[in-house]
Amino acid sequence: MARYDSLLDACGGTPLVGLPRLSPTVPAGAPPVRLWAKLEDRNPTGSIKDRAALFMVRAAEEAGRLRPGDTILEPTSGNTGISLAMVAKLRGYRLVCVMPENVSTERVQLLRMYGAEIIFSPAAGGSNQAVATAKQIAADHPDWVMLYQYGNEANARAHYETTGPELLHDLPTITHFVAGLGTTGTLMGTGRYLREKVEGIQIVAAEPRYGELVYGLRNIDEGYVPELYDATVLSRRFSVGTRDAVLRTRQLVEVEGIFAGFSTGAILHAALAVAHEAARAGRRADVAFVVADGGWKYLSTGAYGGTLADAEEALEGQLWA
Amino acid sequence: MAIEVRIPTILRSYTGGAKVVEGTGDTLGDLLTDLDSRHSGLRARLVTDAGALHRFVNVYVNDEDVRFLGALDAKLNDGDSVTILPAVAGGAFGFAAAAAIAQHKLAAVATVADGEAGRRVSAAR
Numbered sequence: 001m002a003r004y005d006s007l008l009d010a011c012g013g014t015p016l017v018g019l020p021r022l023s024p025t026v027p028a029g030a031p032p033v034r035l036w037a038k039l040e041d042r043n044p045t046g047s048i049k050d051r052a053a054l055f056m057v058r059a060a061e062e063a064g065r066l067r068p069g070d071t072i073l074e075p076t077s078g079n080t081g082i083s084l085a086m087v088a089k090l091r092g093y094r095l096v097c098v099m100p101e102n103v104s105t106e107r108v109q110l111l112r113m114y115g116a117e118i119i120f121s122p123a124a125g126g127s128n129q130a131v132a133t134a135k136q137i138a139a140d141h142p143d144w145v146m147l148y149q150y151g152n153e154a155n156a157r158a159h160y161e162t163t164g165p166e167l168l169h170d171l172p173t174i175t176h177f178v179a180g181l182g183t184t185g186t187l188m189g190t191g192r193y194l195r196e197k198v199e200g201i202q203i204v205a206a207e208p209r210y211g212e213l214v215y216g217l218r219n220i221d222e223g224y225v226p227e228l229y230d231a232t233v234l235s236r237r238f239s240v241g242t243r244d245a246v247l248r249t250r251q252l253v254e255v256e257g258i259f260a261g262f263s264t265g266a267i268l269h270a271a272l273a274v275a276h277e278a279a280r281a282g283r284r285a286d287v288a289f290v291v292a293d294g295g296w297k298y299l300s301t302g303a304y305g306g307t308l309a310d311a312e313e314a315l316e317g318q319l320w321a
Numbered sequence: 322m323a324i325e326v327r328i329p330t331i332l333r334s335y336t337g338g339a340k341v342v343e344g345t346g347d348t349l350g351d352l353l354t355d356l357d358s359r360h361s362g363l364r365a366r367l368v369t370d371a372g373a374l375h376r377f378v379n380v381y382v383n384d385e386d387v388r389f390l391g392a393l394d395a396k397l398n399d400g401d402s403v404t405i406l407p408a409v410a411g412g413a414f415g416f417a418a419a420a421a422i423a424q425h426k427l428a429a430v431a432t433v434a435d436g437e438a439g440r441r442v443s444a445a446r
Contacts, residue, residue, distance in 0.1 A: 205386075209406065225376070225408060237386035239379070239404065 024279035031284035047293035053083035055158035073144040085114035106297040151227035159189025178271040178289040181205040191233040205237040206270035211316035240266035335363040350393035377408040
């Protein structure tokens with residue numbers, strides 16, 4: 001095992017493990033189709049967001065936007081906040097997170113443990129209320145620094161410089177890369193790197209499709225597309241519902257022993273779709289997908305046990321990815 | 322057999338409150354034209370005057386984004402399931418709040434470091 005000077009230096013370099021039991025079986029003599037899981041839960045705070053948080057803070061320091069003692073303000077529903085809280089603690093900053101009430105209690109407890117301050121936005125008010133809350137905070141504290149993960153090039157660059165090269169090193173025969181679509185940083189950075197190095201690589205996005213409560217009465221004339229998003233990096237994009245995400249999350253731990261969060265279930269669902277397509281077509285495939293985080297933070301949802309219908313109901317109205 | 326179409330809450334005023342409607346068509350464009358004959362006004366909420374999908378509308382055929390399948394030219398088959406959703410990727414809250422803060426900062430500060438404070442994007446109405 002390697003040794004590191006500090007926790008921050010231990011970010012990345014995560015294992016890539018084969019999933020022989022979940023990979024599609026192909027007829028004897030047919031080209032192999034293999035699934036590989038990139039275990040991003042092995043990062044310092046347990047999620048892929050550590051990479052982006054570290055790169056964004058370093059970039060802001062180098063640009064002179066962050067000085068010791070400064071306060072970072074970031075709207076986040078979970079993992080980015082936890083990652084930023086750890087980095088902020090070790091680099092000497094204060095972190096204030098704005099988050100909705102309807103996230104799991106573990107996330108809130110973790111953030112507080114790492115030293116972050118939390119400002120809640122009422123879940124009942126929906127996104128309009130969240131916008132109002134955020135505007136008010138920014139107006140009250142013009143000196144706070146927002147790293148803004150949705151438009152921060154260092155977010156995507158973290159994956160261009162680390163996740164992508166790690167995958168290519170460990171799996172030179174990679175044919176597909178599958179990851180979740182949120183800020184789009186993972187897919188943009190890793191996708192660009194792999195497209196430059198691997199001819200014909202497929203970059204596949206899996207986005208969570210939440211219950212109706214989350215979409216609510218959201219207006220379709222207004223929306224937010226992250227500045228980082230460039231559709232030309234992607235080959236395909238899947239929308240994965242709560243039920244499929246839960247089913248695959250359970251399957252991953254039952255069949256392969258990997259205990260992951262629900263966003264990983266959504267990613268696995270898309271990875272299995274492209275893997276089975278390749279198997280049916282008789283094409284060789286090495287499909288690498290991201291295990292974004294472990295399942296620990298979501299145990300309180302109760303969605304790991306009971307029927308799928310129960311789990312779907314438990315997650316209705318929650319931002320599970 | 323027809324094609325099942327899931328309608329988001331915000332557009333159910335066009336379908337008499339129905340969550341799911343049925344239609345026919347060889348392509349997504351044909352399907353939307355067919356739906357509009359019974360649910361007048363629906364197509365205009367999804368397709369721009371220039372004939373493209375609205376930026377903040379996502380349409381999926383069997384869970385796959387049609388923008389990667391030919392958009393309005395995406396081929397459809399009987400038994401397919403089409404889902405229409407407002408464009409909200411993971412972290413719906415984050416988008417809204419981050420964009421709001423960025424907008425505030427853009428208004429408050431003449432120049433924003435790195436040009437990264439982002440912009441609030443709003444489709445022409």
